[in-house]
Amino acid sequence: MKKILGKILVASLIFTLTACGSKESKEVAKPKVQDEKLVIYSTHAENLIEAVASEFEKKTGIKVDYINLKGALADRVLAEKDAPQADIMYGGASSLFIDLSKKDVFEKTNPSWAKDLNPLFKDPNGTWYGTIQTPVVMFYNSEMLSSEEAPKDWSDLIKPEYKDQLVFRDARSSSAKATYSSLLYQYDKEGKLSEGWEFMKALDSNTKQYYGSGSLQFQAVGRKEASISFAVLSSIIVNKEKGLPLEIIDAKSGSPVITDAIAVIKNAKHKDAAVKFLEFAGSPEIQSKLAVEFNRMPTLDAAIATSPKWMQEIKYKAMDVDWKVLSEKESDWMQKWDSEIKNNN
Structure with a gap:
C-alpha cells in the first residue's frame, strides 16, 4: 500500500511540475500587453496611413488604430499632453514638430536609419525625424x-x-x-x-x-x-x-x-509598439513604398535609389x-x- 501511495505521490508531483512548467512557458511566450495595440494621430491621407499600418500589422501582429486630424493634429496632441491618447504623431511639417518639441511632447528616440538622414531632416535632440521631403x-x-x-x-x-x-x-x-x-x-x-x-x-x-x-x-x-x-x-x-x-x-x-516628420509621443500608453512603428515607418523599404505608390519623396538616399525615376533625376x-x-x-x-x-x- 505504501509503495502504491508513494507511486501516486510521485506521479502527482511530476504532473504538477509538468503543468507548472507548461503554464510558465506559455506565460513567457505571451506578447507584452503594451505591444498589442498602437494609436496613431496623423495628417497623411487615409489610404497612405492604411498602407503603412497594414504592413506593420502583418510584420508585428500589433493592431493599429489611426485618426486623420489634418490641421487639428498639433492642437490635439498638445491638449492631451498630460494624458496622451495616441502613441505616434505621423505627418505634419517640421515646424509643428519643432514647436511641440519645445513643449516637451515627444520622447527622445534613436531609430537605426536616423544616422543616414541629412541634418535638415531631423531634430538634433532626437525627438522627431523626417520621412518625406516636399x-x-x-x-x-x-x-x-x-x-x-x-x-x-x-x-x-x-x-x-x-x-x-x-x-x-x-x-x-x-x-x-x-x-x-x-x-x-x-x-x-x-x-x-x-x-x-x-x-x-x-x-x-x-x-x-x-x-x-x-x-x-x-x-x-x-x-x-x-x-x-x-x-x-x-x-x-x-x-x-x-x-x-x-x-x-x-x-x-x-x-x-517642407519636411514631413514622425515622433513618439511622450508617456504613450504603448511606447514599445510606438518605437517599433517609428523604426518601421522611416525605414528605406517603407519610404520607397510611399515613393512608388503615393509619389512621396523620401528623405533617405537609399530609398531614393529605388524610387520613381524623376525623384532620382530631379535637381533643385x-x-x-x-x-x-x-x-x-x-x-x-x-x-x-x-x-x-x-x-x-
Missing part, C-alpha cells in the same frame, strides 16, 4: 511663356510684366503657408521684415486669384488663365504627366523644402530657411498676411 517650387505654362520670359527667382514675381499672371494657393494650404513664411524669413533674417511685407503686398498686387484647392489652381494654369504658380514638386510632376504643359523653375535663391536648390524661427513666427505672419495683405489690391 520641395515647393515655382512652375509656368510653357505655351504661355518661354524659358527666357519665365521668372528666374521668387523676387522676379513682383515685376510689372507678371501682373495678373500669378495664381496661388491661400494660406490654408500647408505648402502655401510654408512658402509665404519662407519668403518673409529671407527679409527677417537680415533685419528687414518691413521690406518683406512690402514685397508681399507687391506679390499680392500681381496675383490674379487664390485657390483653396490645388486641383483648381492647376486647372487655372492649364486653361491659360494665368501662366505662373507654385506647388509641391510631386503635384507638378503628376499634372505634367497628365499632359499639362508645365515647366519647373529652379529658383536662384532656392525653394522651400533648397532655400535657406531656419524652421525653428518659422515655428515661432509663422502663425503671426500668416494671420497678418490673411487680414492685411491677401486681396488688398
Whole structure:
C-alpha cells in the first residue's frame, strides 16, 4: 500500500511540475500587453496611413488604430499632453514638430536609419525625424511663356510684366503657408521684415486669384488663365504627366523644402509598439513604398535609389530657411498676411 501511495505521490508531483512548467512557458511566450495595440494621430491621407499600418500589422501582429486630424493634429496632441491618447504623431511639417518639441511632447528616440538622414531632416535632440521631403517650387505654362520670359527667382514675381499672371494657393494650404513664411524669413533674417511685407503686398498686387484647392489652381494654369504658380514638386510632376504643359523653375535663391516628420509621443500608453512603428515607418523599404505608390519623396538616399525615376533625376536648390524661427513666427505672419495683405489690391 505504501509503495502504491508513494507511486501516486510521485506521479502527482511530476504532473504538477509538468503543468507548472507548461503554464510558465506559455506565460513567457505571451506578447507584452503594451505591444498589442498602437494609436496613431496623423495628417497623411487615409489610404497612405492604411498602407503603412497594414504592413506593420502583418510584420508585428500589433493592431493599429489611426485618426486623420489634418490641421487639428498639433492642437490635439498638445491638449492631451498630460494624458496622451495616441502613441505616434505621423505627418505634419517640421515646424509643428519643432514647436511641440519645445513643449516637451515627444520622447527622445534613436531609430537605426536616423544616422543616414541629412541634418535638415531631423531634430538634433532626437525627438522627431523626417520621412518625406516636399520641395515647393515655382512652375509656368510653357505655351504661355518661354524659358527666357519665365521668372528666374521668387523676387522676379513682383515685376510689372507678371501682373495678373500669378495664381496661388491661400494660406490654408500647408505648402502655401510654408512658402509665404519662407519668403518673409529671407527679409527677417537680415533685419528687414518691413521690406518683406512690402514685397508681399507687391506679390499680392500681381496675383490674379487664390485657390483653396490645388486641383483648381492647376486647372487655372492649364486653361491659360494665368501662366505662373507654385506647388509641391510631386503635384507638378503628376499634372505634367497628365499632359499639362508645365515647366519647373529652379529658383536662384532656392525653394522651400517642407519636411514631413514622425515622433513618439511622450508617456504613450504603448511606447514599445510606438518605437517599433517609428523604426518601421522611416525605414528605406517603407519610404520607397510611399515613393512608388503615393509619389512621396523620401528623405533617405537609399530609398531614393529605388524610387520613381524623376525623384532620382530631379535637381533643385533648397532655400535657406531656419524652421525653428518659422515655428515661432509663422502663425503671426500668416494671420497678418490673411487680414492685411491677401486681396488688398
